[in-house]
Amino acid sequence: MNLSECRVQCLNNCSCMAYSNTDIRDGGSGCAIWYGDLIDIRQVAVGGQDANWQDVFYIRMPASKKVNQEVSPKTKKVNQEDVIDKQKMKVRVAVAIAIAVVFGVLLIAYCICKRKNFREKMKNKGMIDQNIDGQIEDLELPFYSLATIVIATNKFSSNNKLGEGGFGLVYKGILADGQEIAVKRLSQNSRQGLTEFKNEVISIAKLQHRNLVRLLGYCIEGEEKMLIYEYMPNGSLDSFIFDQMRSNTLGWPMRFNIICGIARGLLYLHEDSRLRIIHRDLKASNILLDSKMNPKISDFGMARSFGGDQTEGNTNRVVGTYGYMAPEYAIDGVFSVKSDVFSFGILLLEIICGKKNRGSFHPEYSLNLVGHAWKSWKEGRTLELIDTCLKDSCILSELERCLHISFLCLQQHHEDRPNMSFVVMMLHSEISLQEPKEPGFYVGKKSPSSSKNQSSSTNEITITLLDGR
Known part of the structure; x- marks a missing residue:
């Protein structure tokens, strides 16, 4: 029996524990089979072959167990290669696991750091406010979905852009029912974005007056925050009075109607609304005109509201537009209803003259509009x-009366200025007017130092530029 037949014989017997040739010479012949417990065959001399039996001795083992004992040169070589491969595989698996663990730890640390930085950044920008949704919902203001606004504005197309300011961009939109709207979209890069957003919603949501722009609703989804207003087809007042071609369409009766409408709107904010509201950014570009050229005060992002008998406040951060701000507000940060009265005086002067306050109107005295008008x-x-x-x-008498009222509104000291209820009365009656004192911010050649000090104020000033919508 050769070695292969001997192997088959052993495998067919469940009691066989090992097998080998009985004679290993000349390729080997015969078959020796072991049963039961095995002993070290090197201790048993069989025909002088004890020294060679260990090289041709085959042990039967279960397939589920690893064989660590090599019984022939060929088997020894194969087993060594298997062990090396398995060791390499173990090393590779260990390295891969280690890399995955390290990468996972670094990724988690990175995400935590980014989240912390993001929250800090949002906090610094004033954009973390967990109560904003609830505050707006309490106002019972209609909600518009982002999908509705995207469709209405044709995906915020540049062709629908109406204007741009410190808050962000303003787009024209048309809802599914054909209603035209103006969408004020909060810019993610705006430093005062959410503050303006909240101020505008809280200030104007429940205000109802024919000379205030009407807030139709809002949209908050993800990072998008938008306010939806009624659309003003004639845009802003500045696009008329400062344009040589379009200014001809605004005759004096129409301008006087605009002046009276702005005055009534301010009176409502200061005295007749549920909260006393100071606009703080009243200017020509924030006066919108509807289809019948009726004025509507807009942009309440800078507004401050007071309750009870409070009429003034103080801030270390001055916001608004230089050229319209009252002296006490621009220099000391003190604002009140009289700050709006001063801005109204500037606006009234610009409507009458058709010129902007900021600029030189006299080659010798370097006067701004206030100084030039006062001197004339x-x-x-x-x-x-x-x-x-x-x-x-x-009507010359009416126009001169408006000019007189503007100087009363532009007094240097706020206690010398009239309140808006008296301004409205002066506009609609023939009562005698007191003589005004020299107005505030009288810029001329004789006082360059004061002008320099005012223009170099360390307070922060935000300039808002809006195109007509």
Whole structure:
């Protein structure tokens, strides 16, 4: 029996524990089979072959067990290669696991760090406010989905862009029912974005007046925060009075109606609304005109509201537009209803003259509009101030009265200025007017130092620029 037949014989017997040739010479022959417990065959001399039996001795073992004992040169070589491969595999698996663990730890640390930095960044920008949704919902203001706004504005197309300011961009939109809207979209890069958003919602959501722009609803989804307003087809007042071509369409009767409408809107904010509201950014670009050219005060992002009998406040951070701000607000940060009165005086002067306050109107004295108007009025040259397109349509006595009222609103000290209820009364009656003192921010050649000090104020000033919508 050769070795292969001997192997088969052993495998067919469950009691066989090992097998070998009985004679290993000349390729080997015969078959020796072991049963039961095995002993070290090197201790048993069989025909002088004890020294060679260990090289041709085959032990039967279960397939589930690893064989660590090599019984032949060929088997020894194969087993060594298997052991090496298994060791390499173990090393590879261990290295892969270690890399995965290290990567996972680093990834978790990175995510935690980024989340912390993001929250800090949002906190610094004033954008973490867990109560904002609840505050707006308490106002019972209609909610518009982001999908609705995207469709209405044609995916915020640049062709629908109406304007841009410190808050963000403003787009025109058309809802599914055909209603035209103006969408004010909070810019993610705005430093005052959420503060303005909340101020605007809280200040104007429940205000109802024909001379205030109407807030239709809001949208908050993800990082998107938007306010939806009624659309004003004639845009803003500045696009008319400061444009040589369009200014001709605003005759004096229409301008006087705009002046009275703005005054009534401010009176409502200061005295008749549920909260006393100070606008703090009243200017020509924030006066919108509807289809009938009726004025509506807009942009309440800078507004401050007071309750009870409080009429003024103080801030270390001055916001608004230079050229419209009252002296005490621009220099000391003190604002009140009289701050809005001063801004109204500037606006009234610009409507009459058709010129912006900021600028030089006299080559010798370097006067701004306030200084130029005051000098001309004191010298009896009122007609030189009037916008040329108004000379054929104006009622001179009415126009001069408005000019007089503007100087009363522009007094240097806030206690010398009238409140808006008295301004409205002066506009609609023939009562005698007191003589005004020199107005605030009288910029001229004789006082360059004061002008320099005012323009270099360390307070922060935010300039808002809006295109007509």
